[in-house]
Amino acid sequence: MVSVLSIADEGTAAIVVPRPSVDDRTAGIAESARGSFTLADVSVAYGDDLVIEGVDMEIPSRAVTALIGPSGCGKSTLLRCLNRMNDELGTVRVGGTITLDGQDIMRREVDPVELRMRVGQVFQRPNPFPMSIYDNVAFGPRTQGIRRRADLDALVEESLRGAALWDEVRKSLKKHAFELSGGQQQRLCIARALATKPEVVLMDEPASALDPISTQQIEDTIAELKSSVTIVIVTHNMQQAARISDRTAFMLRESLEEPAHLIEVGETKKMFTNPDDKRTESYITGRFG
Amino acid sequence: MSRARTRQARVAETIARGVMGAMAASVIAVALFVLAYIVYQGVGAIDWQFLTDVPRDRGRAGGIYPVIIGTVYVVTATAAFTLPVGVLAGIYLSEYAPRNLATRAIRLAITNMAGVPSIVYGLFGLAAFVLAAGIGRSVLAAALTLTCMTLPVVITATEEALRQIPQDIRQASLALGATKLRTIYKVVLPAAAPGIVTGSILGLARAAGETAPILFTGAVFQMRQTPDSPLSQFMALPYHIYAQVTSVPDWNRTLVWGTVLVLVAGVSIVSMVAAAWRSVQRRKIKW
């Protein structure tokens, strides 16, 4: 379903790719480099409608990268490129190159199913499965074929701790996930994503459906997590981006006829205090709303 | 003048409410009457012997044990054919079918199948299963006939239930690296199960009460024992009622109404339990 677009010249794509085998990936790359993306000239089209064009950026490992920009500028679309969830939408075409730890993830041979075990996702609305808390968290590991009770128990506990939910639910793991509050459900979804031991977790406005207190808890969780996984978070909320991210990328679609571009990407501190681009500055100071 | 208009509107309102209410009330009244009449007429027949004895004197005495068992057999066989095929077809339509003309035609065919008269299914069963396939008049032939009739119900129920499951649950599962197949059978199907099961049970209950499709495909009037193989003929509750009334002189009112009570109670209790179970499950799972 994903075909490489020839919208932009393919020259850039050729440069990027030292393609390590799977063994290289696990053995050769230093621990600290796990879970880093390189995007080169990435474009996305829905049918004939080109919505993102020419995105080049690095997403460093073990850090929080925030994607900001007005709604409709393609943040979610770009995020979905990173775990190939766009494949599921049918008419989406992605061009350019995206590498995860040096491995091109857009090649046909890459199984999106394996990719998604390495790149987890948390969605805007909490979406636990209609089953117990335990089964929700154990879903991913079971998908990977882990069956031993002790292994699962350990993974469930570790993941729930990682999502700062363990203390609240340790006594009621058998409870139906829908009995949790909205904020708890979202942290359960984070735990569920962590349970496959991903290198990256993608979050698409994970707190936008939550109250301020739950939002605070999610942000604390993210701060804890970044020492062990790469996080890419889409957010609408400038303060949130400033609070939790290390790097920020600003996307903008300047008119309806044009696709969106990556305007600027850099250290969050710099982006929010002294951006290079006028458009970034006016967006951050609220002129684009 | 405006006040007169308002008053007129108010009168119209009252009349309309009255008329519509009367229609609704008459529906309730008829339903209650049907229920009460069946219970009143039939309850006298219900005792241990009635439920466990074979019919005697052409059904004018004795019980209806083989009749009940015959219906149970046929419905069970129907379920065994309908459920796998219907559920798979429903899954295909809801999760895999491309959105094109062919799919639309299939949908149209399914809704149309639901509207084919039951007697036409009876003819079809006679021609296709009893004669062409050489199965003969039997539990199997009748069950296959009822399967054709019940399939659209099960397919529609499955599709409907699957459609209720929000898209983001599926995406969450895919994002965890589950394949589409695993997503469907681990996440989507369990969540949709109440709807599927209940819809199917309602369809099967309907099948249990059908007479016309089994008329030519295997139901018989008089049999001493219960069917001993899928190829034997059988007695069935709805056909028994019909046969008693139309071909037994001086049919025993009490026993026939007792048979009606057993049939209606069976069908409606199963349906109600299924419907109640579904609404409990629905309440538990609020998206």
Next chain:
Amino acid sequence: MAIVILAAIALFLVYNAGRALTEVGLGTMLSGIQWYPTSDPGKFGMLPLVLGSLLVTGVALAVGVPVGVGAAVFISEFAGRRLKEVMKSVIEFMAAVPSVVYGLIGVAVLIPLVKDVFDLSSGLTALAGGIVLGVMSVPTIVSISEDALHAVPDDLRHGSAALGNTRWQTTFKVTLPSASSGIFAAVMLGLGRAIGETMAVLMLTGNAAVMPTSLFDSVRTMTGTIAAEMGEVVQGGLHYSVLFTVGLVLFAITFGINLAADLVLERQRKRWRR
């Protein structure tokens, strides 16, 4: 697969009707007014059966449509939540009662009543069959009409109410017209059910295969004919084949009705999807 089954039904009907279609001819059968299948040579005029079906169905609609649509309007527009739930279970119960049972209740209750009220020699008439059939079509009509009314967006109702219309005025001027195609489909489907219904009419209409002249005549429907005669015919014989032709005609009629209802429903669905 559904297409295959549907096509198979049509095919088997045509195949088994083949002998009658070639030896007697569809035109002769459809226009013939004498149904003497067992005389020698047999006379297979289906017109009395078709008219019998239509007459009974007409009565059924006269009973079922006002009651069904009225009840649907009441449930959807006027009833509170509790009453709504009660009505829905009542409708479900009515739909679950098998048709032989309706037939038997008709025999026990309605037939003597019709006989006495209209002072007839027998209560087994088109009228009695039609009334029971009307009752039986109510669940279909109610549930589909109710769906159609339910699909009308509340904005419309609020808009009308804000203009100072009463509930009924809103219903009559705004909601009902908006749902009209769905209600039409409900009536069509009820009609399809009524034409195709077998057991109750078989038990209630007296089954005289003559051209009907009034509601108080005994009539025989297409469905009743198949059910009553199929047991006695020689398999593969002409009469057998004629009965399949009756089935084919019935199938064609209901197929047309259902298709029409379907297309109307589809259009309605499109209308509210935005």
